Amino acid sequence: MTRMISTETPDGASEEGYDRLRRAQWLAGRARADGVARRDMLRLIAAAGVTAGAAGAASALGAPRATAATGAEAGAAAAAGIVKPLPADRFTIRGTNAETKFEAFAGTPFLTPASHFFVRNHTATPRLDAKTWSLKIWGDGLKGGGAREFTLADLERLPSVTRTAFVECAGNGRSFFTTQQGRPASGTAWTMGAIGNARWRGVRLSEVLRRAGVSRHAVDVLPRGLDAEYVTDDGTNLGRVRRPLPISKALDDVLLAYEMNGAPLPADHGYPVRVLVPAWVGIASIKWVGDIEVSAQPLFSPWNTQFYRLFGDAYPPEGSDPLTRQTLKSAFELPWNAAIEAATTHHLTGRSWSAAGAITRVDVSTDAGATWRRARLKDTPHRATWTRWTVPWRPDSPGPTALLARATDTTGRTQPETTVHNMQGYLFDAVVRHAVTVV
Numbered sequence: 001m002t003r004m005i006s007t008e009t010p011d012g013a014s015e016e017g018y019d020r021l022r023r024a025q026w027l028a029g030r031a032r033a034d035g036v037a038r039r040d041m042l043r044l045i046a047a048a049g050v051t052a053g054a055a056g057a058a059s060a061l062g063a064p065r066a067t068a069a070t071g072a073e074a075g076a077a078a079a080a081g082i083v084k085p086l087p088a089d090r091f092t093i094r095g096t097n098a099e100t101k102f103e104a105f106a107g108t109p110f111l112t113p114a115s116h117f118f119v120r121n122h123t124a125t126p127r128l129d130a131k132t133w134s135l136k137i138w139g140d141g142l143k144g145g146g147a148r149e150f151t152l153a154d155l156e157r158l159p160s161v162t163r164t165a166f167v168e169c170a171g172n173g174r175s176f177f178t179t180q181q182g183r184p185a186s187g188t189a190w191t192m193g194a195i196g197n198a199r200w201r202g203v204r205l206s207e208v209l210r211r212a213g214v215s216r217h218a219v220d221v222l223p224r225g226l227d228a229e230y231v232t233d234d235g236t237n238l239g240r241v242r243r244p245l246p247i248s249k250a251l252d253d254v255l256l257a258y259e260m261n262g263a264p265l266p267a268d269h270g271y272p273v274r275v276l277v278p279a280w281v282g283i284a285s286i287k288w289v290g291d292i293e294v295s296a297q298p299l300f301s302p303w304n305t306q307f308y309r310l311f312g313d314a315y316p317p318e319g320s321d322p323l324t325r326q327t328l329k330s331a332f333e334l335p336w337n338a339a340i341e342a343a344t345t346h347h348l349t350g351r352s353w354s355a356a357g358a359i360t361r362v363d364v365s366t367d368a369g370a371t372w373r374r375a376r377l378k379d380t381p382h383r384a385t386w387t388r389w390t391v392p393w394r395p396d397s398p399g400p401t402a403l404l405a406r407a408t409d410t411t412g413r414t415q416p417e418t419t420v421h422n423m424q425g426y427l428f429d430a431v432v433r434h435a436v437t438v439v
Ligand SMILES: Nc1nc2c(c(=O)[nH]1)N[C@H]1C(S)=C(S)[C@@H](COP(=O)(O)O)O[C@H]1N2
Pocket: 117, 118, 119, 120, 121, 122, 123, 167, 168, 169, 170, 196, 224, 225, 226, 227, 241, 268, 269, 270, 281, 282, 283, 284, 285, 286, 287, 288, 289
């Protein structure tokens, strides 16, 4: 029997309701799921609360074969499709992606410079011309059904807002499912560097939707990237990267960002405009957005059906609800297996972050978890950004040990010792045992 693990988000209940309603609507022929395999939809509708008749058929189908891009087998020579330089002391190339080495954050301030910001590309960075770029808002969720186009100049003329937030891949930390918990997960083998924290400037999506004439019948919006169509390892073309957002979220705190840290967005991070959904899984922040469908019908895409749900022993066969918020994590700004000199005082540094609340404390152990002490926080903590911290350490005896950092946030949640496994390795939030050697 499977056991349902609910996600920790306080708004989990409403997301669950939202998703159940969407699946029921799909069954009734009232939701669209372009590009989503029918077997994936059947699997999803086996969830409690959706018509019982479909459940039998659906339960015979296993969780999907995960097809996300895997690792860096090809070696670090080519990060095919990334434009910016990727020096080896700063980035680890993983297929079409580049992970920031966490130790490379040591030299960076609170805001991550574009030169150090990780890149997650399903295919390749497109070279777009801001002069000819425009954003098309269309769909039957607009009054009168007519489409509206906005140039970059149009967006820049609208009232702007700035917001500091991390962008973090839902699979950040995935490799620790293998190395620390002994159960592999499919997908890019990130350590902890699939995150960056920046100050984004742009226009509220709600502002643009209002000007486009969003109607009260709109239920979902579907931003879509201008990068190439994504073909999975088994050759299935999933179309262009896109993921629906409920209209309630779209009208809340979502930005159409055209600046990152006071400069135009770099090519690799979505130039000229990306969606920015603070605190949510990175996939929600669609780069190089070219159009946004506003729909009066519920929408699905492969990025909220076969990907970005939790599948595995602890979850129902149809998977969890689609992922929304990121979780709670910490990391040391040190290389793995760093050599640390004995009988010298070191100032260990690291960062902790939470999507659900501000960090309230970080406890550090330098003896593999036997004893703990509190780190000094260097930033005023806020939700959806990170907080830098430091702790002094004077190791005496040479030999291997593990450094642990364990954060707590304002919701009262503390990082656990282990994360319940899921097949695609999302939302790893356990305390990492960072191997070092005292020499
Ligand atoms: N158009 C488009 N948007 C995208 C992606 C993509 O491949 N194409 N990758 C997503 C994923 S999975 C993540 S984690 C973030 C990464 O943002 P970054 O590359 O700016 O760090 O972008 C998201 N937006």
